[in-house]
Amino acid sequence: MELELVRHLARSASQNLEAHRRRIDDLNVYPVPDGDTGTNLVLTLRSIVEALDASTATDSEAVAKDVTRAALMGARGNSGVIFSQIVRGFVEVLGEHEGISSALLSRAFRGASDTAYRAVKRPVEGTMLTVIREMAEESEKKVHRRVAPDDLLRAVLAAGEDAVARTPELLDVLRNAGVVDAGGAGLVEIARGMVHGATGEELPEAPVEAEALGFDAIHQELSEYRYCTVFVIEGESLDKDELEAELEKIGDSLLVVGDATALKVHVHTDDPGHALMLGTAVGVVEGVEIANMHHQTAQREERLLEGGTPSALSTLETGLVAVCPGRGNRRLFESLGATRVIEGGQSMNPSAKDIVDAVEAVPTDDVLVLPNNSNVILTAEQAASMSGKKVRVIPSKSVQAGFAAMGRFVPTESVDENERAMLEELEAAATGEITVASRDASLDGVDIREGAYLGLVDDVAVVSGSDLEVVLDEVVDRVLAGGQGFLTILTGEDAPPLDGLVASLEERHPDLEVEIHEGGQPHYPLLLVAQ
Amino acid sequence: MIAETERGRIAISPDAITQIVGSAAAESYGVVALAGRGRLSRLLPWGIKKGVDVDLRADGLAIELRVVVEHGLKLAEVAETVGSRVRYELERMVGLPIASLEVHIERVRSH
Numbered sequence: 001m002e003l004e005l006v007r008h009l010a011r012s013a014s015q016n017l018e019a020h021r022r023r024i025d026d027l028n029v030y031p032v033p034d035g036d037t038g039t040n041l042v043l044t045l046r047s048i049v050e051a052l053d054a055s056t057a058t059d060s061e062a063v064a065k066d067v068t069r070a071a072l073m074g075a076r077g078n079s080g081v082i083f084s085q086i087v088r089g090f091v092e093v094l095g096e097h098e099g100i101s102s103a104l105l106s107r108a109f110r111g112a113s114d115t116a117y118r119a120v121k122r123p124v125e126g127t128m129l130t131v132i133r134e135m136a137e138e139s140e141k142k143v144h145r146r147v148a149p150d151d152l153l154r155a156v157l158a159a160g161e162d163a164v165a166r167t168p169e170l171l172d173v174l175r176n177a178g179v180v181d182a183g184g185a186g187l188v189e190i191a192r193g194m195v196h197g198a199t200g201e202e203l204p205e206a207p208v209e210a211e212a213l214g215f216d217a218i219h220q221e222l223s224e225y226r227y228c229t230v231f232v233i234e235g236e237s238l239d240k241d242e243l244e245a246e247l248e249k250i251g252d253s254l255l256v257v258g259d260a261t262a263l264k265v266h267v268h269t270d271d272p273g274h275a276l277m278l279g280t281a282v283g284v285v286e287g288v289e290i291a292n293m294h295h296q297t298a299q300r301e302e303r304l305l306e307g308g309t310p311s312a313l314s315t316l317e318t319g320l321v322a323v324c325p326g327r328g329n330r331r332l333f334e335s336l337g338a339t340r341v342i343e344g345g346q347s348m349n350p351s352a353k354d355i356v357d358a359v360e361a362v363p364t365d366d367v368l369v370l371p372n373n374s375n376v377i378l379t380a381e382q383a384a385s386m387s388g389k390k391v392r393v394i395p396s397k398s399v400q401a402g403f404a405a406m407g408r409f410v411p412t413e414s415v416d417e418n419e420r421a422m423l424e425e426l427e428a429a430a431t432g433e434i435t436v437a438s439r440d441a442s443l444d445g446v447d448i449r450e451g452a453y454l455g456l457v458d459d460v461a462v463v464s465g466s467d468l469e470v471v472l473d474e475v476v477d478r479v480l481a482g483g484q485g486f487l488t489i490l491t492g493e494d495a496p497p498l499d500g501l502v503a504s505l506e507e508r509h510p511d512l513e514v515e516i517h518e519g520g521q522p523h524y525p526l527l528l529v530a531q
Numbered sequence: 532m533i534a535e536t537e538r539g540r541i542a543i544s545p546d547a548i549t550q551i552v553g554s555a556a557a558e559s560y561g562v563v564a565l566a567g568r569g570r571l572s573r574l575l576p577w578g579i580k581k582g583v584d585v586d587l588r589a590d591g592l593a594i595e596l597r598v599v600v601e602h603g604l605k606l607a608e609v610a611e612t613v614g615s616r617v618r619y620e621l622e623r624m625v626g627l628p629i630a631s632l633e634v635h636i637e638r639v640r641s642h
Contacts, residue, residue, distance in 0.1 A: 031558070031559070031612070031615075031616045031619070032615050032616055032619040033619075034615075068603075072603060072604070072605055073605070075604070075605040075608050076608065077608060077611075077612070078559075078560050078608070078612040078616075080605075080608065081560055081561055081604055081605060081608045081609060081612065082560050084604070084605070085601075085603075085604070088603065118563075118601060119560065119561055119563065119600075119601035119603075119604060120558070120559070120560050120561065120562060120563065120601075121557045121558075121562050121563050121564055121565075122557045122558050124558050
């Protein structure tokens with residue numbers, strides 16, 4: 001074990017780990033979910049790199065001593081302490097000889113695992129400990145006995161990856177949070193950096209760290225381009241930067257995430273064909289979605305321009321303007337008698353002028369407005385005061401609440417009578433929604449992991465987890481707490497299949513009547529309302 | 532011990548709290564044993580309770596932990612991990628405020 005080689009390996013490990021630091025921080029739920037595992041490991045490894053830079057060790061044993069000491073002194077946090085023991089056990093064995101062989105490496109992995117396990121009274125499986133143990137076990141397999149050190153390292157790395165993937169099977173907190181163990185994932189990245197340093201292979205490009213800007217956020221950006229284009233490219237050595245540079249020339253709201261084998265692309269452009277061509281030039285394109293962002297806006301304008309045909313509608317007392325997102329929801333509100341529907345909601349709040357225009361276009365003098373979003377209620381009230389007509393705002397905070405109120409709307413009744421009935425319905429309705437968390441957070445006492453389902457009831461977070469059925473059951477139980485017998489579910493544009501879930505819902509609530517409609521709203525896979 | 536929670540009063544025995552604390556400490560990395568407190572208890576077989584002392588005061592739980600840590604570990608980091616883990620588990624499972632939490636490293640075990 002030469003100082004130069006160890007320096008090189010430590011740097012390579014450190015470099016790879018740093019590229020994954022944020023991802024590992026985000027995984028961290030055990031033993032305490034404070035999101036610092038990646039950072040702690042990086043700092044621990046850095047102190048080893050620095051100590052090696054300062055080291056003057058001339059033989060293997062002295063190098064081992066310096067590394068052990070640096071790991072001990074630099075250990076940060078729980079994962080850093082475990083890692084310091086792994087390092088200690090590993091280099092103590094390597095320090096016995098000057099050269100490195102497969103047999104020696106195998107003993108070193110065993111030493112690392114044993115040393116790590118020795119330092120805890122009750123080892124918890126599904127953690128870094130499991131990962132180093134399985135790596136050691138792999139290295140001891142007969143099939144690797146006569147292989148070159150490089151090949152042994154690759155096999156051990158693969159075993160480590162496999163062990164990390166299985167950590168949720170061993171540790172409930174991981175399974176509940178829908179993540180793998182952070183420390184184990186960090187250990188594998190360190191090992192990967194070392195293996196690639198040893199074999200001279202280039203490191204695979206680290207996946208882009210999830211920035212605050214997710215696909216959802218970027219959808220909300222205004223764009224001068226017409227088509228929202230999303231697709232996945234699969235290939236072998238995809239160059240993210242190069243693709244980004246090319247796509248930048250033809251559009252905006254650009255987001256390219258992934259690694260050398262798979263990239264997800266999101267771009268707003270006037271030329272989706274060209275974007276796809278850039279994809280097919282470097283790999284296989286899949287999951288293509290192209291949406292005309294101007295279409296819905298244009299539709300709305302058309303409706304407003306058309307105006308009404310008063311003669312046919314002369315018996316109508318009350319008109320109704322509803323604000324809602326999604327094609328399905330628009331159809332639902334129209335079929336329930338809404339005179340005008342304005343596309344909008346969470347990600348696209350209409351202006352007061354949009355609402356005034358719609359109110360003016362309604363062929364009646366009395367108009368009800370369903371804002372269907374807590375952010376739109378004020379705008380709607382402002383619009384009501386701006387319009388020359390008699391306008392009442394029914395303060396529906398969500399699409400599903402508005403949907404419940406809509407059931408009582410009768411266009412041939414007076415505005416007062418409609419308002420009374422709809423407010424009554426709004427009061428009695430319990431609403432819930434299920435969305436996908438865009439980042440880690442703690443909300444109303446619920447710990448939420450990025451990418452997990454999040455269930456809210458009357459705007460309060462009540463449950464989060466990776467299992468949709470669990471989240472749905474909890475939300476349904478809560479919205480039905482008032483003994484309602486009717487449940488409506490509006491599915492979003494990215495709703496998962498519900499077949500099994502609804503069957504089990506009906507089994508759990510035999511007297512419940514469940515109705516499902518395709519709402520098509522973005523961001524919320526499921527909206528629920530109980531009446 | 533009576534915990535006043537949103538859902539009413541819950542009685543939690545000191546034994547249960549001792550067990551939660553002992554368990555969290557024993558699973559903390561670096562801790563190879565929980566210490567006994569007196570000469571007499573050192574003669575008893577190892578058990579979870581011995582390194583843990585729990586007291587309920589007006590301002591919350593007062594906890595003293597005595598642990599044995601493996602030689603060659605950074606003691607400050609181990610103590611920190613034990614402390615935060617015990618705190619986390621108690622808050623998660625019991626919900627009582629913690630007035631004080633002391634982690635004593637009683638011994639370092641070397642081979």
